[in-house]
Amino acid sequence: MQASEPTASVLRERYQRRMLEIRGAFEAGASGAATIAARASALDDLVRALWRQAVEQDARLKAGVALVAMGGYGRRELFPYSDMDLLFLLDGRLPEKQVKDAIRRLNQEMWDAGIRVSPATRKLAECERFDEENAEFAISLLDHRLITGDAALYTRLARQSVPKLLQRDHKAMMTRLLELTEARHAKYGGTLFHLEPNIKDCLGGLRDVHVCAWMTTLRSAGEQAGRNGGATESPEEGNDFGKAVEFLWLVRCFLHYRHERDDNTLDWQAQDAAAARAIGVDGGEPRGNDAAYWMRYYFRCARSVERRVRQRIGESAAVKAPSMLSGLRRERRAEEHHGFRVERGMAVLDAVDRSGQDAAADPDVVLDVFRAMAWTGCVLGRETEERLTRALPLLSAQLEEGPALWLRLQAILTGPHAGNALRTMHALGVLELLVPEFHGIDALVIRDAYHRYTVDEHTFVLIDTLHAMERPQKGPMAVWAERFGGVLRELPHAGLLYLAALMHDTGKGHSTDGHAVASRRMTENVLARLELDSYESGLVLGLIEGHLEMSSALRRDIFDIETVRGFAAKVQTPEALKMLTLFTYADINAVHPDALTPWKAENLWQLYIATANYLDRSVDDERVGAHEESELLHRVAAMLPGRKTEVAAFLEGLPERYVLTRSPEQVRRHFEMATRMDEDPVQLDFHYAPGVSELTLVTRDRAQLFANIAGALAAWGMNIVTADAFSNRQGMVVDSFRFTDSFRTLEMNVSEHANFVKSVHDVMTGQVSMEKLLSGRRRGRRKAPLVTVATRVEFDDEASSHSTLVEVIAQDTTGLLRALSLTVASFGCNIEVALVDTEGETAIDVFYLTRNGAKLEKGLEAELKEALVEAVNENASQS
């Protein structure tokens, strides 16, 4: 021992000198590949020299022991401060206790040299067995290399034991590898777009590079045992991936030297330093020292690795148990579509479409592929991705804009896996083809203390959060996700919410101050190309420009009516409120995994319900003034040249709610109906839709009007979902009913549409009595309600300055609205405004009532309450 110590000391010094030389070479511009290979080589020399000493001291070690590099060391990829996996392989004839001291001494020498050794001692036979509890050992054995010792023993490991292990256990190893990979990805939120990423373990990091290689090895082990060879890759793909790996090697070396330990976090300071030194990028480029620019290059590389690992995971599904990959629906048989098929959870393009063209250049086929991804969770096959990338210029030339494109985009945005479909579209450049405005936030890093992800990824996480509300969730946020999910299901135009979500931060690519305004400006162009109507555009633009308003309101006293009033004035309509509430919930959640707490969700909910109540209670007081020059007035007047004064007179006295919830085109139609009253005093406008149809009545106000039309709809078996009834200063009413067709009468018989409208018309003009129509009413077998709703009638004298508000909550049954409005009429009350809504099996009907032009007397309220409850019960027993 005495004689060997100086030698070991010399060896250590030699190794440390070598480390300084490697570092010097790196600082002088050596590549990452050269740096990590040099360190592996230096360690090889040290291990061999130390083992030589050990053998000199004990000749029995000459045979029966092999020192084998594994893992990164086995691949000759040893980063400056990485640990090294060293296997002491025994042939079984040599007793372990005989080599124990030599192994301990060698490890000790290595530790003294500052090397973190992860040693393992195994007999040859032990290397043939796969231990699920220690899968990492078998996986790291896939990268083995002899350093020194018994070469014949190592040959047996390489030629017999490892192949035997692979042949027998490749499926189990693949399953475990997928589990470990999935858990690691989940730990990092399933995304590579972190503002301060860990370049080894994050999605798209170096660990995924290794996973790709291991999966290839394990797959080919399975294929040798069974079928054909592995998938090939194109030169372009290999080139991109190779460049990405070289870049990541370089950056990891840089981080190790910077932190002087095995710390792979690319924090903000490291990003600045890497950008300043132009690590991995051409320093001659004008933006070479811009950290945001440098990070975009990093994300591009990580994305290349991510795509490769996702493809490998998809391809490996055949080798593993099918239930392991969450979120991937795998059909047993191929699902055929026009131009592509979905097979085993993977979308594969056909060679040509119906017209004989390249399917990858057919916009209909390509957008349908992404729709399938959004709705089924399937992924793209590698070849399909490559074909799409190559066909982008052709695709661009053939892409048509307008409503058809909006329908296709909407079909993608509303799919439960829309986030992943959009990520793939973004990675392939297809999203930027549809929405070039999105390019400005591609992998954009905006540093602040709160955001975890890049701006584009934040957008996708927001969309993921909205869709997740539609599914049951676990954990402390489950109850809130369910509650807000109920609001999401009530949205009539959910596609608009998702479009606003997609565009809300695009302005950050141009301006971080007041980005909401910049986002709105950019979205205006998108909406013009998609040709959305003015009402829909208004909702999207309003949401984008005001997307921070609810967060601002949450920083005020949400129990103060002035806060609620101010906030309600900004959102203006119930639909906009719902959209903004959902958006805010998802936006907070997309900032950081821990940003959305039950505390914040509860405050958000309280503000939502207070504002929703306020909006319903303020309808009657907030009416269009005599000389109000609104934007809507100008737009409607523009469609009716020379009739601005008449339009203004029509609008005067209508609640602001009417103006805010109707498009200029709808108002124009209603105005024209009002001008045709001389020809026919009952004007009806019917729009059939397979889901919810709409009937609008314009006529002079009179007693039982609302009850009669509600009755006519009930007689036809129509179930009223929402309704509103407004009147203007001239006593003209505009009542709109949206309803479902309980017996599918209108759906099955197109010829009945005209009969339906005539029947309603005849009741309203008095040509047919309501009783006669109801006597022929078709009654369905009433299903027992899933939820029992207790009847509740509340009066509010404070909500309006001249009406009494009555809110009726009851079990939703056919004919309920007629029963309520008849009861109200029987008390001599006039319905000034009605807002009718349903939520599941609950009907929520709000009426603003007057009697003899004034609020109701207290005594009357009690009587009316009793009568309304009775009417609800009686209708329920009859329906």
Next chain:
Amino acid sequence: MQKIEAVIQPSKLDAVKDALVEVGVEGMTITEARGHGRQKGHTEFYRGREYSVDLLPKVKLELVVADEMVEKAIQAITGAARTGTIGDGKIFVSKIDEAIRIRNDERGEIAL
């Protein structure tokens, strides 16, 4: 050294933070909290359902300051958080024996 714990209305957090920074308080810990004192809960009916908040949302600030800073900090908090109505919150003050900066083991007021 003394620790000041202040439970305030969430809507007053920004104003209180600014006021504390202005008097020279450099660090604080903020926690989302719920609670009530004499102020009772809040009930809102929405679509026939009653949503009661028995414990109202509050935020809790914790800061440790040198003895001579205590009164200034209290004045800053009360000045910024007071509306004069019930529910403005409470401040609690207690003695602190030691403060240690983990990074470099500095101790006492220098570690604040």
